[in-house]
Amino acid sequence: MFKKKKITIMMLIAMLVVAFTACSTDTTQPQDQGDVAPNETKELVVYSTRNETFVQPLLDKFESETGIKVLALHGGDAVINKIKEEGRNVQADIVISNDIGALEHLRLEGFLQGYEPNGIEAIEERYIAEDMSWFALSARARVFMYNKDLITEEEMPKSILDLADEKWKGEFAITRGGNGSMIAHISALRNEWGDDKTLEWLDGVKENAGAITQGHGDVRRAVGAGEFKFGLVNNYYYHQQLREPNDNNVGVIYLDQAENEMGTVVNAAGVGFVKGAPNELNGQRFLDWILQPENQREFSYASLEVPINPAIEAVGEAAKISDFKVQSMPLRELGKVWADTRNLIERSGLDLEIR
């Protein structure tokens, strides 16, 4: 008993030491903020979840055209968690995300601020946040990528429903259910089918999938190498695989395109404006700048994605957004159903499943 007491006392002392160091520096903080006159900075801090090679050239271009120094942090999905953790002393101005669900999640949690940039009219309303705190620039369709050595286009399944069909047991690869693109996709399916049918579908997919991987890169590689006949990916993974030095004999199927079918589910990459951005004015300039047509083009070209704005031409291999049928749920609805979708996926057990 007495031993326990001592240990707790020790823990308290340790915590006090921490609290002390923490408090002693606390006083300097307001001064810091006072030094920075709003809107008169020469910097822009951009956090991005996207692959650096897609984003950095664009940021370099902004820097050379405006003279504003861009400090970029390319950190994968975890930058969203970082923004949430930095809420009390905001560091980032702009967040670029692969996944609209993430931006809408940030908005709903109060980490973004609205701004109406010049040229926003070019983007269709369903791809803009209610308060204009984020907008999408490039879309990626959810597609089946298949290995042409193993299966022909005619033999390939054409609907997302087919994944739950026993016929394809062990033949395909998907990412785990907790993946952002997957959550967005399943949200759209719920919107189309309702929860019961979606859950049934999830159970079937979990049963049938030959591999469940951490990310889409693994699916792309596994299909390219012929481990599986096909896999569910975003369309630009198909374009990437085409550019690999080997294992590149792959094809693509846009899903559910027949007359009475729902169309393929589309997710998008976009830009959000962080609330309390330390370089607010530069953030606004960036948002205006990126909506200039040539920069919109740059944004989706580097990643081989489809521009949201149909006036902008797509890269060679990619279908234009007006060329295929898109499932009807607006992306801006995503944040509201996000938590429910997550719970549904969790119920199916697909969220952490990896094999």
Next chain:
Amino acid sequence: MNNGFLEEKKHKREIQVRGFLRTFFSIGINFWNRIWRGNAPDFPLFIFASVTSALMGLPIIYVIWRSAFAGKDRWVRLLDTRIPTLLWSTLSLGVIVTIFALIIGVSLAWLVQRCNIPGRKAMQWLLALPLVIPPYVGAVTYIIILGPRGWIRDWFGSSPFNIYSFWGAAFVLTMFTYPYVFLITSAALKKMNRSFEEAARAQGLTSYEILWKVNLPLLRPAIGAGAILIFLYVLSDFGAIAMLRYNTFTSAIYYQMGSYDNLSATVLSMVLILVTLIVLWIEARTRKKQKYYQTTKSYKKPQLYQLGFWKVPVLLYMLAVFFLSVVLPITVLIYWSKLGIEAGALDQRFWAYGWNSIKVSGLAALACMVLALPIVYLKSRYKSYFTIFIDKLSYSGYALPGVIIALGMIFIFNQYIPWLYNTPTLLAIAYVIRFLPQSMQSADSSLNLISPSIDEAARSLGFAPLKVLFKVIIPLITPGVLAGGALVFVSAIKELPATLLLRPPGFDTLAVRIWVETSESVYHLAAPAALLIILVSIVPLKWMLSKY
């Protein structure tokens, strides 16, 4: 008159205050002495160790704070559905990897240090090389070789076993973690005095009996230290495990983070901390009553065993391990690097990344060497609940996933210590939090071989306690401390998750470059950076081994 009255009053109060302070201090000193059982350490040393452990405790404070807000429902849901299976998959993998890594590491160390193997000197560092190969790189190479569509399949028509399985993960992790045991055990074997073995032989023990009854018990602290490093490493690894499609606590934490569920992630982390504590407790428990000291004065170099008939099988065994853990992965890397360099992976920025890596990891290694010493020394020489507590606290960072540490540091530094935020120094601090236990274990196992009677002798000659530490102890354990620093360096240069989140915007390292490419599975562009990490790490590794 009036004045005098005031004076008197003041005087009275002074006496009261003094009396109060005296009782206060005597209670304090009493308490203080009781904690240390009458053997209190030097105050500066104590303060230094406390501040270090407070720093090490940051991630735990964050996890406790956050998981306290997770709500009962989330706890119940996770406890019901997730935690039992995750616990089983994580612990079983940890135990298997630890056992195999111990077998390989200890046997290799003994063979290299004690037997007449041809090329002993070279073997000493060649067999430590897997340490510098990041396990996620190792995992990729084995997928390329053994995977369902790997080279083996291309050559022989079928792959002998499924790499995406429990045993696949266990194999890869074993091959790239056994050097922790190998190094620490080798260091201890080198310090081991031949006179023990000679005494045993004089008593008529056979070589085999000497191994089991003299060598292994003397190696017990080193083996325990290595086992802890490996087991906790398995707990915290993410890269290799995700690539091999296995699931542990840490990967589950990452997946929760991936869907922005920070709270569930901290709940799982809380469980991870408990597991770590239990593991540390078990290790401490099993060596509780044992203490082994060596005298250095009468030190004699050990004799080499003549292997005779066993020479060939032993050599084959060593070469097989070397081939699987070094030659194969590096061959694959060179192959991919060639493709990558042809595709233009080397540009000017590439070298800047390399320099950044060296700078931050070097800083972390230096800091760890300095910081580990007081904690280890206090723990070994002034055993008390307090020293046990700060020692255990220091392990929290090692077992927790890097991303949790990073978020904890963001949480604390961004709000309260913003002048350090977004600096490379913060990155170095993160490495210290993650890897200090490596240098602690290394220093600890050296210190454990030095009897406290040496301290007492020095004290009786009139040395002050701090002087004993600097003049006597530090020179004796320098090899162990340096080895620890080198371990930290090679770990820090491979570290990814914390680097990714904590580096200042625009600051990149080699590990980040590898991640940028492998996250999209573009291996040929990642390979040159991986190769450079390996080359850079070889320098401190070799230097460290030559200092022994």
